[in-house]
Amino acid sequence: MIEAFKSGFYKTFIRDNRYKVFVQGFRNTVIITIAAAVIGILIGIVVSLIHSLAQSARNKKKKTPGAVILNVLDKICTAYVAVMRGTPLAIQLMIMTFIVMGGFPNKIIVCCIAFGVNSGAYVSEVIRGGIASVDIGQTEAGRSLGISELGTLRLIVLPQAIKNILPAMCNEGIAVLKETSICGLISVVDLTRAGDLIRSRTMSPYFTLISVAIIYFILVFGLSKAVGRLERRLAQSDRH
Amino acid sequence: MIDINGLCKDFGDLRVLKNIDLHIDKGERVVIIGPSGSGKSTLLRCMNLLETPTSGHVIFEGIDLTDAKTDLDTVRCKMGMVFQQFNLFPHKTILENMTLAPRYHKMMSDAEAKETAMRLLGRIGLADKANVYPSTLSGGQKQRVAIVRALAMGPDVMLFDEPTSALDPEMVGEVLALIRELADDGMTMAIVTHEMGFAREVGTRVLFMDDGVIAAENEPKAFFDHPENPRLRDFLSKVL
Numbered sequence: 509m510i511e512a513f514k515s516g517f518y519k520t521f522i523r524d525n526r527y528k529v530f531v532q533g534f535r536n537t538v539i540i541t542i543a544a545a546v547i548g549i550l551i552g553i554v555v556s557l558i559h560s561l562a563q564s565a566r567n568k569k570k571k572t573p574g575a576v577i578l579n580v581l582d583k584i585c586t587a588y589v590a591v592m593r594g595t596p597l598a599i600q601l602m603i604m605t606f607i608v609m610g611g612f613p614n615k616i617i618v619c620c621i622a623f624g625v626n627s628g629a630y631v632s633e634v635i636r637g638g639i640a641s642v643d644i645g646q647t648e649a650g651r652s653l654g655i656s657e658l659g660t661l662r663l664i665v666l667p668q669a670i671k672n673i674l675p676a677m678c679n680e681g682i683a684v685l686k687e688t689s690i691c692g693l694i695s696v697v698d699l700t701r702a703g704d705l706i707r708s709r710t711m712s713p714y715f716t717l718i719s720v721a722i723i724y725f726i727l728v729f730g731l732s733k734a735v736g737r738l739e740r741r742l743a744q745s746d747r748h
Numbered sequence: 749m750i751d752i753n754g755l756c757k758d759f760g761d762l763r764v765l766k767n768i769d770l771h772i773d774k775g776e777r778v779v780i781i782g783p784s785g786s787g788k789s790t791l792l793r794c795m796n797l798l799e800t801p802t803s804g805h806v807i808f809e810g811i812d813l814t815d816a817k818t819d820l821d822t823v824r825c826k827m828g829m830v831f832q833q834f835n836l837f838p839h840k841t842i843l844e845n846m847t848l849a850p851r852y853h854k855m856m857s858d859a860e861a862k863e864t865a866m867r868l869l870g871r872i873g874l875a876d877k878a879n880v881y882p883s884t885l886s887g888g889q890k891q892r893v894a895i896v897r898a899l900a901m902g903p904d905v906m907l908f909d910e911p912t913s914a915l916d917p918e919m920v921g922e923v924l925a926l927i928r929e930l931a932d933d934g935m936t937m938a939i940v941t942h943e944m945g946f947a948r949e950v951g952t953r954v955l956f957m958d959d960g961v962i963a964a965e966n967e968p969k970a971f972f973d974h975p976e977n978p979r980l981r982d983f984l985s986k987v988l
Contacts, residue, residue, distance in 0.1 A: 569800060572816065643835075645831060646835060646837065648798055648835065649829075649831065649837070651798065652796060652824060652827075652828075652829035652831075652898075653824065653849035653897075653898070653901060654820075654821045654822065654824035654849060654853060655848075655849060659852060663848065663852065664848075668838065668839050
Protein backbone atom coordinates (compact mmCIF):
# COMPACT_ATOMS: atom_id res chain seq x y z
CA MET A 509 0.00 0.00 0.00
CA ILE A 510 2.64 2.45 1.07
CA GLU A 511 4.85 1.20 -1.71
CA ALA A 512 2.09 1.77 -4.26
CA PHE A 513 1.62 5.31 -2.93
CA LYS A 514 5.32 6.02 -3.11
CA SER A 515 5.60 4.78 -6.67
CA GLY A 516 2.48 6.67 -7.70
CA PHE A 517 3.81 9.86 -6.13
CA TYR A 518 7.16 9.35 -7.82
CA LYS A 519 5.64 8.69 -11.24
CA THR A 520 3.21 11.59 -10.99
CA PHE A 521 5.31 14.35 -9.49
CA ILE A 522 9.02 13.51 -9.44
CA ARG A 523 10.01 11.65 -12.60
CA ASP A 524 11.07 13.99 -15.43
CA ASN A 525 10.35 16.95 -13.12
CA ARG A 526 6.65 16.41 -13.72
CA TYR A 527 5.75 18.57 -10.73
CA LYS A 528 6.71 21.51 -12.95
CA VAL A 529 3.71 20.79 -15.13
CA PHE A 530 1.47 20.93 -12.06
CA VAL A 531 3.09 24.16 -10.92
CA GLN A 532 2.52 25.68 -14.34
CA GLY A 533 -1.08 24.48 -14.38
CA PHE A 534 -1.70 25.71 -10.87
CA ARG A 535 -0.22 29.10 -11.74
CA ASN A 536 -2.38 29.43 -14.84
CA THR A 537 -5.50 28.43 -12.93
CA VAL A 538 -4.84 31.07 -10.29
CA ILE A 539 -3.99 33.76 -12.85
CA ILE A 540 -7.10 33.07 -14.92
CA THR A 541 -9.34 32.94 -11.85
CA ILE A 542 -8.10 36.22 -10.41
CA ALA A 543 -8.11 38.06 -13.74
CA ALA A 544 -11.57 36.71 -14.61
CA ALA A 545 -12.90 37.69 -11.19
CA VAL A 546 -11.57 41.25 -11.58
CA ILE A 547 -12.99 41.58 -15.10
CA GLY A 548 -16.26 40.08 -13.91
CA ILE A 549 -16.56 42.51 -11.01
CA LEU A 550 -15.86 45.51 -13.27
CA ILE A 551 -18.42 44.39 -15.84
CA GLY A 552 -20.88 43.51 -13.08
CA ILE A 553 -20.61 46.96 -11.49
CA VAL A 554 -21.14 48.74 -14.80
CA VAL A 555 -24.09 46.54 -15.81
CA SER A 556 -25.86 46.82 -12.47
CA LEU A 557 -25.27 50.58 -12.38
CA ILE A 558 -26.81 50.98 -15.82
CA HIS A 559 -29.74 48.86 -14.77
CA SER A 560 -30.28 50.76 -11.57
CA LEU A 561 -30.17 54.19 -13.24
CA ALA A 562 -32.32 53.07 -16.17
CA GLN A 563 -34.92 51.69 -13.82
CA SER A 564 -35.22 54.88 -11.82
CA ALA A 565 -35.43 56.89 -15.05
CA ARG A 566 -38.25 54.58 -16.16
CA ASN A 567 -40.05 55.00 -12.84
CA LYS A 568 -39.97 58.75 -13.31
CA LYS A 569 -41.09 58.36 -16.93
CA LYS A 570 -38.19 60.53 -18.03
CA LYS A 571 -38.00 61.12 -21.77
CA THR A 572 -34.68 62.99 -21.93
CA PRO A 573 -32.03 61.82 -24.43
CA GLY A 574 -29.95 60.54 -21.51
CA ALA A 575 -32.84 58.42 -20.30
CA VAL A 576 -33.38 56.99 -23.77
CA ILE A 577 -29.70 56.06 -24.10
CA LEU A 578 -29.79 54.48 -20.64
CA ASN A 579 -32.80 52.45 -21.65
CA VAL A 580 -31.08 51.15 -24.77
CA LEU A 581 -27.94 50.31 -22.78
CA ASP A 582 -30.10 48.54 -20.21
CA LYS A 583 -31.72 46.42 -22.93
CA ILE A 584 -28.26 45.47 -24.23
CA CYS A 585 -27.15 44.55 -20.72
CA THR A 586 -30.27 42.45 -20.16
CA ALA A 587 -29.57 40.57 -23.39
CA TYR A 588 -25.94 40.10 -22.37
CA VAL A 589 -26.92 38.61 -19.02
CA ALA A 590 -29.49 36.33 -20.65
CA VAL A 591 -27.00 35.04 -23.25
CA MET A 592 -24.21 34.48 -20.71
CA ARG A 593 -26.49 32.58 -18.38
CA GLY A 594 -28.32 30.77 -21.15
CA THR A 595 -25.42 29.20 -23.03
CA PRO A 596 -22.77 26.70 -21.89
CA LEU A 597 -19.53 28.26 -20.73
CA ALA A 598 -17.52 25.75 -22.80
CA ILE A 599 -19.22 27.03 -25.96
CA GLN A 600 -18.62 30.64 -24.89
CA LEU A 601 -14.94 29.83 -24.36
CA MET A 602 -14.62 28.31 -27.83
CA ILE A 603 -16.52 31.14 -29.49
CA MET A 604 -14.22 33.62 -27.76
CA THR A 605 -11.12 31.65 -28.85
CA PHE A 606 -11.97 30.83 -32.44
CA ILE A 607 -14.38 33.58 -33.49
CA VAL A 608 -14.29 36.72 -31.36
CA MET A 609 -10.55 36.64 -30.63
CA GLY A 610 -9.62 34.21 -33.40
CA GLY A 611 -5.87 34.23 -34.05
CA PHE A 612 -5.04 36.00 -30.80
CA PRO A 613 -1.75 34.39 -29.75
CA ASN A 614 -2.02 34.38 -25.96
CA LYS A 615 -4.65 31.83 -25.06
CA ILE A 616 -4.38 32.57 -21.35
CA ILE A 617 -5.59 36.12 -21.95
CA VAL A 618 -8.42 34.71 -24.05
CA CYS A 619 -9.40 32.53 -21.09
CA CYS A 620 -9.28 35.49 -18.68
CA ILE A 621 -11.60 37.47 -20.94
CA ALA A 622 -13.99 34.61 -21.70
CA PHE A 623 -14.40 33.69 -18.02
CA GLY A 624 -14.49 37.34 -16.97
CA VAL A 625 -17.22 38.24 -19.44
CA ASN A 626 -19.23 35.24 -18.31
CA SER A 627 -18.74 35.99 -14.63
CA GLY A 628 -19.73 39.64 -15.16
CA ALA A 629 -23.29 38.51 -15.90
CA TYR A 630 -23.54 36.67 -12.61
CA VAL A 631 -21.84 39.43 -10.63
CA SER A 632 -24.25 42.01 -12.06
CA GLU A 633 -27.16 39.92 -10.78
CA VAL A 634 -25.50 39.63 -7.37
CA ILE A 635 -25.06 43.41 -7.14
CA ARG A 636 -28.55 44.03 -8.43
CA GLY A 637 -29.98 41.73 -5.77
CA GLY A 638 -27.89 43.45 -3.11
CA ILE A 639 -29.14 46.89 -4.11
CA ALA A 640 -32.73 45.64 -4.23
CA SER A 641 -32.35 44.31 -0.69
CA VAL A 642 -31.91 47.83 0.70
CA ASP A 643 -35.19 49.42 1.76
CA ILE A 644 -36.49 51.95 -0.78
CA GLY A 645 -37.02 54.35 2.13
CA GLN A 646 -33.24 54.76 2.33
CA THR A 647 -33.14 56.02 -1.24
CA GLU A 648 -36.10 58.30 -0.60
CA ALA A 649 -34.46 59.74 2.51
CA GLY A 650 -31.28 60.43 0.54
CA ARG A 651 -33.12 62.02 -2.36
CA SER A 652 -35.30 64.11 -0.04
CA LEU A 653 -32.10 65.57 1.41
CA GLY A 654 -31.17 66.73 -2.07
CA ILE A 655 -28.50 64.08 -2.59
CA SER A 656 -28.23 63.07 -6.25
CA GLU A 657 -29.17 59.68 -7.61
CA LEU A 658 -25.56 58.51 -7.87
CA GLY A 659 -24.66 60.15 -4.56
CA THR A 660 -27.47 58.29 -2.81
CA LEU A 661 -26.35 55.04 -4.37
CA ARG A 662 -22.74 55.61 -3.37
CA LEU A 663 -23.18 57.05 0.12
CA ILE A 664 -26.33 55.36 1.35
CA VAL A 665 -27.45 52.32 -0.64
CA LEU A 666 -24.21 50.58 -1.63
CA PRO A 667 -22.61 50.65 1.84
CA GLN A 668 -25.68 48.80 3.10
CA ALA A 669 -25.96 46.52 0.07
CA ILE A 670 -22.33 45.43 0.36
CA LYS A 671 -23.24 43.16 3.27
CA ASN A 672 -25.32 41.04 0.94
CA ILE A 673 -23.11 41.53 -2.08
CA LEU A 674 -19.70 40.60 -0.73
CA PRO A 675 -20.35 37.00 0.37
CA ALA A 676 -22.27 36.21 -2.82
CA MET A 677 -19.47 37.76 -4.85
CA CYS A 678 -16.90 35.53 -3.12
CA ASN A 679 -19.04 32.52 -3.91
CA GLU A 680 -19.04 33.62 -7.53
CA GLY A 681 -15.23 33.72 -7.35
CA ILE A 682 -15.21 30.12 -6.14
CA ALA A 683 -17.48 29.15 -9.01
CA VAL A 684 -15.09 30.81 -11.47
CA LEU A 685 -12.17 28.88 -10.00
CA LYS A 686 -13.92 25.58 -10.64
CA GLU A 687 -15.15 26.63 -14.06
CA THR A 688 -11.61 27.35 -15.24
CA SER A 689 -11.11 23.58 -15.35
CA ILE A 690 -12.39 23.62 -18.94
CA CYS A 691 -9.38 25.65 -20.17
CA GLY A 692 -7.96 22.43 -21.60
CA LEU A 693 -10.60 22.69 -24.34
CA ILE A 694 -8.48 25.34 -26.01
CA SER A 695 -5.17 23.72 -25.00
CA VAL A 696 -4.36 26.06 -22.14
CA VAL A 697 -2.52 24.12 -19.47
CA ASP A 698 -4.44 24.80 -16.30
CA LEU A 699 -4.44 22.55 -13.27
CA THR A 700 -6.93 20.09 -14.78
CA ARG A 701 -5.13 19.97 -18.10
CA ALA A 702 -1.81 19.47 -16.29
CA GLY A 703 -3.23 16.48 -14.45
CA ASP A 704 -4.60 15.12 -17.68
CA LEU A 705 -1.24 15.47 -19.43
CA ILE A 706 0.54 13.62 -16.65
CA ARG A 707 -2.17 10.96 -16.56
CA SER A 708 -1.61 10.19 -20.23
CA ARG A 709 2.07 9.72 -19.50
CA THR A 710 1.89 7.66 -16.33
CA MET A 711 -1.12 5.63 -17.41
CA SER A 712 -2.28 5.81 -13.80
CA PRO A 713 -5.44 7.95 -13.70
CA TYR A 714 -6.04 7.27 -10.05
CA PHE A 715 -3.15 9.19 -8.55
CA THR A 716 -3.11 12.18 -10.90
CA LEU A 717 -6.83 12.88 -10.96
CA ILE A 718 -7.25 12.49 -7.21
CA SER A 719 -4.25 14.78 -6.69
CA VAL A 720 -5.79 17.44 -8.90
CA ALA A 721 -9.13 17.09 -7.14
CA ILE A 722 -7.45 17.51 -3.77
CA ILE A 723 -5.65 20.67 -4.88
CA TYR A 724 -8.93 22.18 -6.13
CA PHE A 725 -10.66 21.15 -2.95
CA ILE A 726 -8.05 22.80 -0.74
CA LEU A 727 -8.33 26.03 -2.73
CA VAL A 728 -12.13 26.04 -2.69
CA PHE A 729 -12.40 24.94 0.92
CA GLY A 730 -9.99 27.64 2.02
CA LEU A 731 -11.91 30.29 0.10
CA SER A 732 -15.25 29.09 1.49
CA LYS A 733 -13.91 29.30 5.01
CA ALA A 734 -12.74 32.83 4.34
CA VAL A 735 -16.17 33.75 2.97
CA GLY A 736 -17.82 32.23 6.04
CA ARG A 737 -15.69 34.37 8.34
CA LEU A 738 -16.42 37.44 6.26
CA GLU A 739 -20.15 36.75 6.46
CA ARG A 740 -20.01 36.45 10.23
CA ARG A 741 -18.09 39.70 10.55
CA LEU A 742 -20.52 41.56 8.33
CA ALA A 743 -23.43 40.13 10.31
CA GLN A 744 -21.84 41.46 13.50
CA SER A 745 -21.60 44.98 12.15
CA ASP A 746 -25.34 44.71 11.61
CA ARG A 747 -25.95 44.75 15.32
CA HIS A 748 -23.68 47.65 16.12
CA MET B 749 -44.64 79.28 -1.12
CA ILE B 750 -46.02 76.07 -2.62
CA ASP B 751 -48.44 76.25 -5.52
CA ILE B 752 -50.00 73.09 -6.84
CA ASN B 753 -51.99 73.43 -10.04
CA GLY B 754 -54.07 70.73 -11.71
CA LEU B 755 -52.03 67.95 -10.16
CA CYS B 756 -52.92 64.42 -11.30
CA LYS B 757 -51.12 61.24 -10.39
CA ASP B 758 -51.81 57.79 -11.84
CA PHE B 759 -50.51 54.49 -10.58
CA GLY B 760 -51.10 52.29 -13.59
CA ASP B 761 -54.78 52.65 -14.42
CA LEU B 762 -55.65 54.04 -11.04
CA ARG B 763 -55.94 57.82 -10.73
CA VAL B 764 -54.83 58.55 -7.16
CA LEU B 765 -54.84 62.34 -7.36
CA LYS B 766 -57.50 64.05 -9.39
CA ASN B 767 -56.75 67.56 -10.52
CA ILE B 768 -55.58 68.96 -7.19
CA ASP B 769 -55.17 72.70 -6.71
CA LEU B 770 -53.52 73.78 -3.49
CA HIS B 771 -51.74 76.89 -2.34
CA ILE B 772 -49.64 76.95 0.81
CA ASP B 773 -48.43 80.31 2.14
CA LYS B 774 -45.29 80.95 4.13
CA GLY B 775 -45.92 80.25 7.79
CA GLU B 776 -48.96 78.10 7.15
CA ARG B 777 -49.30 74.72 8.80
CA VAL B 778 -51.46 72.61 6.56
CA VAL B 779 -52.65 69.34 8.02
CA ILE B 780 -53.94 66.72 5.63
CA ILE B 781 -56.26 64.01 6.92
CA GLY B 782 -58.37 61.40 5.24
CA PRO B 783 -59.01 57.69 4.96
CA SER B 784 -56.20 55.43 3.79
CA GLY B 785 -55.95 55.28 0.03
CA SER B 786 -57.37 58.78 -0.31
CA GLY B 787 -54.10 60.07 -1.80
CA LYS B 788 -52.91 62.23 1.08
CA SER B 789 -49.42 60.71 1.27
CA THR B 790 -49.12 60.79 -2.51
CA LEU B 791 -50.03 64.48 -2.50
CA LEU B 792 -47.35 65.19 0.09
CA ARG B 793 -44.77 63.14 -1.82
CA CYS B 794 -45.59 65.05 -5.00
CA MET B 795 -44.65 68.30 -3.24
CA ASN B 796 -40.94 67.45 -3.38
CA LEU B 797 -41.39 65.23 -6.40
CA LEU B 798 -40.55 61.96 -4.67
CA GLU B 799 -43.57 60.96 -6.73
CA THR B 800 -43.50 62.31 -10.25
CA PRO B 801 -46.90 63.81 -11.10
CA THR B 802 -48.63 62.44 -14.17
CA SER B 803 -49.73 65.96 -15.06
CA GLY B 804 -50.03 69.37 -13.46
CA HIS B 805 -47.50 71.66 -11.83
CA VAL B 806 -45.82 71.94 -8.45
CA ILE B 807 -44.28 75.36 -7.95
CA PHE B 808 -42.08 76.00 -4.94
CA GLU B 809 -40.71 79.49 -4.28
CA GLY B 810 -41.34 80.37 -7.90
CA ILE B 811 -39.58 77.31 -9.32
CA ASP B 812 -41.62 74.80 -11.28
CA LEU B 813 -40.49 71.40 -9.99
CA THR B 814 -42.31 69.59 -12.76
CA ASP B 815 -40.16 71.36 -15.36
CA ALA B 816 -37.63 68.79 -16.61
CA LYS B 817 -34.89 71.45 -16.53
CA THR B 818 -35.28 72.13 -12.81
CA ASP B 819 -32.46 70.86 -10.63
CA LEU B 820 -34.53 68.99 -8.06
CA ASP B 821 -31.57 68.33 -5.76
CA THR B 822 -31.08 72.04 -5.13
CA VAL B 823 -34.78 72.59 -4.51
CA ARG B 824 -35.04 69.61 -2.18
CA CYS B 825 -32.39 71.15 0.08
CA LYS B 826 -35.04 73.72 0.99
CA MET B 827 -37.75 71.13 1.60
CA GLY B 828 -37.27 68.89 4.61
CA MET B 829 -39.11 65.60 4.66
CA VAL B 830 -39.91 63.27 7.53
CA PHE B 831 -41.09 59.73 6.85
CA GLN B 832 -43.34 57.32 8.67
CA GLN B 833 -40.50 54.78 8.88
CA PHE B 834 -37.89 57.38 10.02
CA ASN B 835 -35.42 56.19 7.36
CA LEU B 836 -32.32 57.01 9.36
CA PHE B 837 -29.20 55.59 7.73
CA PRO B 838 -28.42 52.47 9.78
CA HIS B 839 -24.76 52.33 8.73
CA LYS B 840 -24.06 55.85 9.98
CA THR B 841 -23.92 57.19 13.51
CA ILE B 842 -26.51 59.74 14.61
CA LEU B 843 -24.00 62.54 14.07
CA GLU B 844 -23.08 61.21 10.62
CA ASN B 845 -26.77 60.97 9.78
CA MET B 846 -27.09 64.64 10.61
CA THR B 847 -23.99 65.88 8.80
CA LEU B 848 -24.12 63.67 5.70
CA ALA B 849 -26.29 65.92 3.53
CA PRO B 850 -24.91 69.33 4.67
CA ARG B 851 -21.40 68.05 3.98
CA TYR B 852 -22.41 66.48 0.68
CA HIS B 853 -23.79 69.82 -0.47
CA LYS B 854 -20.75 71.64 0.92
CA MET B 855 -23.22 73.99 2.61
CA MET B 856 -20.84 74.33 5.50
CA SER B 857 -17.44 73.15 6.65
CA ASP B 858 -17.17 69.82 8.44
CA ALA B 859 -16.70 71.63 11.74
CA GLU B 860 -19.73 73.83 11.17
CA ALA B 861 -21.85 70.87 10.09
CA LYS B 862 -20.86 69.06 13.25
CA GLU B 863 -21.57 72.11 15.38
CA THR B 864 -25.02 72.56 13.82
CA ALA B 865 -25.78 68.88 14.32
CA MET B 866 -24.69 68.94 17.95
CA ARG B 867 -26.74 72.07 18.62
CA LEU B 868 -29.84 70.43 17.12
CA LEU B 869 -29.20 67.18 19.00
CA GLY B 870 -28.82 69.20 22.19
CA ARG B 871 -32.13 70.84 21.51
CA ILE B 872 -33.89 67.46 21.46
CA GLY B 873 -31.84 66.20 24.41
CA LEU B 874 -29.97 63.55 22.46
CA ALA B 875 -26.49 65.06 22.33
CA ASP B 876 -25.18 62.04 24.24
CA LYS B 877 -26.37 59.79 21.39
CA ALA B 878 -24.25 61.53 18.75
CA ASN B 879 -21.86 58.64 18.30
CA VAL B 880 -24.19 55.68 18.51
CA TYR B 881 -25.96 53.94 15.65
CA PRO B 882 -29.70 54.37 14.99
CA SER B 883 -30.50 50.76 15.92
CA THR B 884 -29.85 51.58 19.59
CA LEU B 885 -32.47 54.35 19.67
CA SER B 886 -36.16 54.06 20.50
CA GLY B 887 -38.71 54.82 17.80
CA GLY B 888 -39.48 58.22 19.26
CA GLN B 889 -35.80 59.09 19.44
CA LYS B 890 -35.26 57.95 15.85
CA GLN B 891 -38.08 60.09 14.57
CA ARG B 892 -36.87 63.13 16.48
CA VAL B 893 -33.40 62.62 15.00
CA ALA B 894 -34.99 62.29 11.55
CA ILE B 895 -36.73 65.62 12.11
CA VAL B 896 -33.58 67.47 13.16
CA ARG B 897 -31.66 65.77 10.35
CA ALA B 898 -34.02 67.51 7.95
CA LEU B 899 -33.72 70.76 9.94
CA ALA B 900 -29.93 70.67 9.66
CA MET B 901 -30.34 71.61 5.99
CA GLY B 902 -32.12 74.85 6.95
CA PRO B 903 -35.31 74.08 5.00
CA ASP B 904 -38.01 76.64 4.25
CA VAL B 905 -40.77 74.07 4.53
CA MET B 906 -41.12 70.73 6.31
CA LEU B 907 -43.17 67.86 4.93
CA PHE B 908 -44.32 65.25 7.44
CA ASP B 909 -45.63 61.95 6.10
CA GLU B 910 -47.50 60.31 8.98
CA PRO B 911 -44.64 61.02 11.39
CA THR B 912 -46.19 59.17 14.34
CA SER B 913 -47.92 56.25 12.65
CA ALA B 914 -45.08 53.79 13.15
CA LEU B 915 -44.50 54.72 16.79
CA ASP B 916 -45.52 52.97 19.98
CA PRO B 917 -48.27 55.03 21.62
CA GLU B 918 -46.11 56.23 24.50
CA MET B 919 -43.63 57.77 22.05
CA VAL B 920 -46.11 59.74 20.00
CA GLY B 921 -46.12 62.61 22.49
CA GLU B 922 -42.41 63.44 22.30
CA VAL B 923 -42.46 63.58 18.50
CA LEU B 924 -45.58 65.73 18.38
CA ALA B 925 -44.06 68.03 21.00
CA LEU B 926 -41.05 68.61 18.74
CA ILE B 927 -43.25 69.32 15.72
CA ARG B 928 -45.28 71.71 17.87
CA GLU B 929 -42.07 73.49 18.79
CA LEU B 930 -41.23 73.95 15.12
CA ALA B 931 -44.71 75.30 14.59
CA ASP B 932 -44.16 77.84 17.35
CA ASP B 933 -40.95 78.89 15.61
CA GLY B 934 -43.01 79.74 12.55
CA MET B 935 -41.88 76.88 10.30
CA THR B 936 -44.07 76.34 7.25
CA MET B 937 -45.28 72.76 7.17
CA ALA B 938 -47.50 70.22 5.53
CA ILE B 939 -48.43 67.30 7.74
CA VAL B 940 -50.21 64.09 6.85
CA THR B 941 -51.45 62.58 10.09
CA HIS B 942 -54.10 60.53 11.86
CA GLU B 943 -53.69 62.49 15.09
CA MET B 944 -56.87 64.57 15.06
CA GLY B 945 -56.21 66.37 18.32
CA PHE B 946 -52.80 67.40 17.04
CA ALA B 947 -54.24 68.50 13.69
CA ARG B 948 -56.69 70.73 15.46
CA GLU B 949 -54.13 72.21 17.78
CA VAL B 950 -51.22 72.79 15.43
CA GLY B 951 -52.80 73.26 12.02
CA THR B 952 -53.67 76.66 10.62
CA ARG B 953 -55.71 74.87 7.98
CA VAL B 954 -56.99 71.32 7.72
CA LEU B 955 -57.63 69.48 4.46
CA PHE B 956 -59.79 66.41 4.13
CA MET B 957 -58.82 64.20 1.24
CA ASP B 958 -61.17 61.61 -0.12
CA ASP B 959 -60.82 59.55 -3.25
CA GLY B 960 -58.08 61.70 -4.78
CA VAL B 961 -59.64 65.10 -4.25
CA ILE B 962 -59.57 67.70 -1.49
CA ALA B 963 -63.14 67.17 -0.34
CA ALA B 964 -63.14 69.77 2.42
CA GLU B 965 -60.85 72.38 3.90
CA ASN B 966 -61.20 74.94 6.64
CA GLU B 967 -59.49 76.43 9.64
CA PRO B 968 -59.29 73.76 12.38
CA LYS B 969 -62.04 74.90 14.72
CA ALA B 970 -64.73 75.12 12.08
CA PHE B 971 -63.35 72.05 10.34
CA PHE B 972 -63.78 69.81 13.35
CA ASP B 973 -66.73 71.50 15.08
CA HIS B 974 -68.97 72.10 12.09
CA PRO B 975 -68.01 69.70 9.31
CA GLU B 976 -70.31 70.33 6.37
CA ASN B 977 -69.13 67.64 4.00
CA PRO B 978 -71.08 64.42 4.73
CA ARG B 979 -68.06 62.18 3.96
CA LEU B 980 -65.97 64.23 6.36
CA ARG B 981 -68.67 63.96 9.01
CA ASP B 982 -68.72 60.22 8.50
CA PHE B 983 -64.91 60.04 8.67
CA LEU B 984 -64.70 62.15 11.82
CA SER B 985 -67.42 60.11 13.52
CA LYS B 986 -65.24 57.06 13.03
CA VAL B 987 -61.93 58.48 14.18
CA LEU B 988 -62.89 60.88 16.95
